[in-house]
Each structure stands twice: as structure tokens, then as C-alpha cells.
Amino acid sequence: MRHKKIWIALALCLIAALAAWKYWGGGDKAPKVLAEAEVKTGQVRKVLEATGIIKAQVGAIVKIGARATGTIQDMRVKVGDRVTKGQVIALVDSREDASRLNEATARLARTEAELKQVLEVYPKRVAEAQAELALSRAKADYASVNLRRQKELFAKELVSRDVLDQARRDALVAQNELAAREVTLARTKTEFEKERIKAERSKEEAQAALVTAETKLTYARIVSPIDGVVSNVTVQQGETVVAGLQVANLITVLDPTRLEMWIYVDETDVGQVTPGMRVEFRVDSLPGEIFSGQVDQIYPQPEIRDNIVYYQALVRLNPEQSQRLRPEMTTHCQIVVQEKKDVLVIPNAALKWIGSRQVVFVVGPGGAVRETLPELGLAGLNETEVLGGLSAGDRVAVQIVLPGTMTGASRPNGTSGQGGQAGQAGQAGQGAPGMGRGQGGASSGR
Template sequence: MRKKIIIGLAITLAVALAAAFFLSRREDRTEITQTATLGRATVRKVLDATGIIKPEVGAIVKTGTRFTGIIRTMHVKVGDKVKAGQIIAEIDDREQRAQQEQAQATLRKAEAERAKVESSYPLQIREAEAQVAAAQADYDYAALNLKRRRTLVDQDLDARNTLDEATQQAGTTANTLAARKATLDRLQRESSLAIRSAREAVNEATSALEATNVRLSYSVIRAPLDGVVSEVTAQGGETVVAGFQVANLITVLDPTRLEMWIYVDETDVGQVTPGMAVEFRVDSLPGRTFSGTVNQIYPQPEIRENIVYYRALVRLTPQTSTDLRPEMTTQCRIVVQQKDNVLAVPNEALKWVSGEQVVFVQDGAGIRKVRPRIGLAGAEASEVLEGLAEGDMVGTRVVLPPSRSGSRPEQPAAGPPAGRPAR
């Protein structure tokens, strides 16, 4: 029994010594635990930023009324879809209806008066013109008779009193003619003024009726645009009072007209220009990636927590807008630069060793360390200009000996400095 215990202890000691020797040999060499094959791909330099979905100017309209009264009927509720011009609420309009009928009666009266004036004055003028013509004929006859009587009296062929009678008759007819002409002139002037006044009265009554109709139209509230009712602040039976400000009742949102505001750090805004592609996600749809284009960059900065940002505006298509909601927070990536079909190495394969950026390549001869020349550094991969070839097997997970890794563990070389957004 004692002999078996000694043999077991000897075997255990031998195994421990072998394991220690193996581990000591392993610690002196580099080991690759995960690899990737080098190939051609698209490399993109991006800026990460935070965005907010906002409605475009005019995409959200607060609809109210300038009408004071009791809401007779509220036809919509929050979430209902409406069309432009659709009746969404009605207010009690009995008082305005009475005013409308009064205005219509006033207009009818004014139109009747205008018709009377336009028909009566022409008749009076024609009558006065006839009287002037008759007076003119009487005057012409009296003047001719006076001339004839004067000739006869001068030749002692007629009595003197006949001349006096002819002279008196001529004077009388002249005065009658002058009076008739004055009456005609007065009627013509009065006709012009009366007709003008009657027409202006009709215009005034028409304007008053139109104003009443406009005020009456305020009792019917219509949707200002196609969209969705996002807010209702009053219900049927409530009284609305229109004062200096319009009483807001219903808010309508056009869900197809949204945009995105991206807040770009002041250190990165110089890299962003209109036309750059943008990719973004929202928490409510984690499996989807949306796209857009930078439309403009606002010159006015916004300071948040002592950090200066500039707002980049991204226009969204109607199809994209319908899947989003205002005030959603987005995680954005602005594509600053992109190269297609270039030799790309995964950023996980770029390691910092002794202050150098290197890649470990595994081939038939073992593991070799390569210091490649990197071009465009992307978010997931970087462009390789020299040092590596297509098809190389590079290590993405590498275990380095302490003597080689030093105080710096393996890490991707393309990562951003601490505190800065990922590129």
C-alpha cells in the first residue's frame, strides 16, 4: 500500500513539472485565438452623433377658432386621420345666423332702393327734357312773333299794343325755357348722386353680408392639411371664447413631413458638408437602419453642458417619415468619406505593440508581425496601402507574451481617443 502511494505522488509531481514547462514555453510566444481573412471591401469614415426627429415647418398646425360660443359637435379624437378641408368641429352659430339674415335683408333693401333710383331718375330726366323742348318751341314762336309785330308796327300796319303783347310773350317764354333747363340740370346732377349713393349702399350691404358670412364660417372648423390629429384641447359642450389670441382646439400633424436635427460637435463640424449620406437608428425599431442626406448646417451654435454643437439638418422622405415620430432620439452616423473595393483589414486586427501599430499574420511558417501602412481609417475596417496582401490570415484575437505586450494590452488601433465620438 505504501508503495502505491509513493508511485502516485511521483506521477503527480511529473505531471505538474510537465505542465509548468509547457506553460513557460507558451508564455514566451504569441498565440492567435481568432483570425480573419483579408479581402476587398468598402471602408467608410463616419462621425457618430445624436439626432432628434422634428416636424418640418408647416407640418404641424394648431387649429383654433375666432368664434365665441359652445362647441356643438367635435367630430375627431386624437389619432384620427383627417383630410384637408374636412370638418373637424362645429360651434353653435345661432346668433351669427340671425345676423346673417339681417344683413341679407339690408342688402335686399339696398338693392331695391338702387333699382328704384336707377329706374325713376331716367324717367324724370326724359320728362324734363320734353318740357325743355316744349319751352324752347314756345320761345322760338314768341321771338318770331315779336319780330313780325315790330315790323308791322314800324310800317304802321298794326297797333302798338300788339307789339307790347308780343314782347311780353317773348319774355315769358324765355323765362319758362330757362326754368325748364335749370330743372333738367338739377335732375341730371341729382340722378348721378342718387344712383352713386344707392350703388354704394348696395356695396356696403354686400360687404357687411360677406363679413357676416366670414364670421359665420369660423363656427365650422376644418382640417388645414392632410394628417393625423395629435391633440384635442376641448370637447363638445365646452364654451370657447375668442379674444386677442385664437383659441387653439385641435393640432394636426402631417406624419409624412419630418426632418432630423443632428447635433455635431464643434471639433467635427468642419468635416460635415451638405450632401453627405447619413444612417441612423431609433430605439423603437432596433432592427432597422434609416438613411438620409445632410441638407444644411445651421451657422448658429447651440451650447449644451458647456459643449458647443452645430445643428445639421437632414431631410427625410415621406416613406421614412411615416415610420418615425416627432421628438424621437436617433443614433446617427454621418458618412464623411467612403472608398469602395479597397483592401481592408478589420480594426480588431490592428494592435498596438510597444507603441507601434501592427498586424499579426498567420501562415504556414508560423506567426509574423507586420507593420502595414494604413490609409482611410473606417469604423469597422481600415484601408491597407502597403504591407499586407489579399487572402492573408490576420489575427483578430491575439495573446501576446508579457515581455512583448508590455503594459499595454492588445487593442484595436483604429479606435478613437477617449472622450471623442467613434469615427
């Protein structure tokens, strides 16, 4: 029995040796490393890739129209010209408005003369009425005193009744004349006030008509409301524009320094995006150049394209970037969701799949290759964080040829069996299990 157990143990060892020999492609074959990399300290970023588009900010594009009807007398700009705020860019025939302005000016001059006449004449009339009132008051006082005196004399029988009656009559006439002069003075003052108000209102009306005429005349001068570049001209010199219920758009001016970017984020990724996240993007017209910004806000209203729901993330661009970009340009964006610096990293190409295990082949002294199962952290676009199982300075295989005796089902992902080269496993879209879009750098679009 003891010898039987020994033989069974030897048989099991032989079977294990044969299995290892088959796994590595035979006793005389060993894994061949075609390319290797060093485990080192660096940074790793988790990003979401998405497509964006350059747009003009609200107010950056102004369509300038004409509120005056007439012929374009002078078109002073063309497409591509730079204009400044307040610059006259076109003139409309304004002869009719100029005539109305002259008429309003003459009406204002007439009302001013009428007001001046009222202010000069009526004070004199008031002064005249005041003087006549003072004279009548003096006559009334004298007549009253004379009546008292005549009454005293008549009581002493020194004057006749006829003299007394005449004194009464003179006093009554003087009192009535005084009352009439008081009414005349009050009437003159009232007329003066009313005529003054009437003349002032006429002057204000004439001034308003003059301002209206001047304003309508300015409609013939089409000016640019902003600094920018002329992007469109719809009429030319000599053509007639008609201003009706809707203003006719003649010239479009674009401010090239006020641009923004709309990023279309897939509904499956929008939960990872928050305002303030850094964004890096590039455009096809400037290859090799990377622009940067940050998410300003995320619009709550979705946009459906090809039955896929997207949400717009807004990125404000500074004037320097805006000067180099153009509206409607397509951008290729990377939203930095998470970033770690000064951590141990390996290239994603060093991660290989063997069955359900993700392993790394470590190259030792003399070219010896050993398989290890590292503890991984944050997975980025090109590199993955290593939490354990590897040390700084270790060499790992990024391209490896394993012996070709393995079946296709058990061959590690990214390696070749029959002498072929290892693929670039672990790069975009080939990360660890559960690595969704953004973790391996896959685009958020579909």
C-alpha cells in the same frame, strides 16, 4: 585579439538569441492565433457618430383655434383620428351669427330695391324734363319769330304798338321759361346721378355687411387646414370657448409625412460636416433597420448642453420614412465624411500596438506568425485601408496570444500576456495615433 573579437561576437549573438527567446516567452513557446481574418478588397468609411432627434417640419404641426365665442355644439374628432384638408372637425353654437346674417341679407334686399327704384324713376323724370324743355324751346322759337314779324308790321304801320309790346312780352316769357326748363333738366340729371351713386354705395355697404356676417358664421365651423392626424384635443362637446385677443387653441393636427431630423454635432467635428453628406441613422423602436438621408444645412446658431457646444445639422426625411417615425424620437446617427470603395482593407481588430508601433501579425503557411508594419490609409469604423505592406489574400491575426514573459509596459495592445486572449484593438476609439473622433467611428458626443 582575433579570438577575442570572435568570442565577443558569439556573446552578442547569444544575448540576441536569449532576448528573442524571452520576447516570445521561451524557446518552447510560440504565438498562438485564436482568430484570423483575410486581407481583402472592400470599402472603408470615415464616419462621425452623433445623436439626433426627430422633429416636425415648420408647418407640419397646426394648432387650430376658434374665433367665435360660444358652446362647442359638436366635436367630430378625437385624438388619433385622421383628417383631411377642409374637413369640418367641430361646430360652435352659431344662432347669433345666423341672425346677423339674416339681418344683413334683409338690408341688402332693401338697398337693392332702392337702387332699382332710382334706376327706374329718375330716367323718367329726366325724360319728362327733356320733353318740357323741348316744348319751351318751341315756344321760345315761335315767340322770337312772331316778335320779328310784329316789328316789320309795326314799321309799316300795319299793327299797333300794343301788339308789338305783347309780342316782346311773349318772347321774353318764352326765353325765361326755356332757361328754367334747361336748369330743371340739369338739376334732374344731377339728382339722378347722385341718387344712383348713393343707392349703389348703400348696396355695396350692405353686401360688405353680408360678407362679414357670412364670414363670422363660418367661424363656427372649425375645419382642418392640412391633411394629418389629430394629436391633441383640449375641449369637449358642451364646453364654452371665449374668443378674445388671443385665439383659443382647441385641436392640434400633425402631418406625419413632414418630419426632419436634427443632429447635434460636436463643435470639434462640425468642421468636417458639409451639406450633401450622406447620413445613416437608426432608432431604438425599430432595431436592425437603418434609415438614410443627407445633410441639408447646418444652423449657425450653437446650442449649449452641459457646457458642451453643439451645432444642429438638419436632415430632411421623405414621406415614406416619416410615416414610420414619430416626433421626438432619439436617433443614433452616422455622418459619412469620407468613403473609399474597392480598396485593400483589414479589420481594425488586426491592428496591435507594441510600444509606439502599430503592427499587424501575419499568419503564414503552417501557422507561422510574423510581425509586419503596414502602410495605412483611411481608418473607418470597423476596417482600415491598407496602402502597402500587405497583399490581398494574406491572413492576419485579429486575436492572438503572445508569450507571457513580456512586461505589461511592452505587451502589445489587444494581446494577452499570461495566456489570455487578444482584445479587439483598433475598433471604435482605438485607432491609430492622431485618429480623432470620427476616424475610428467614435461618437461626436461626450
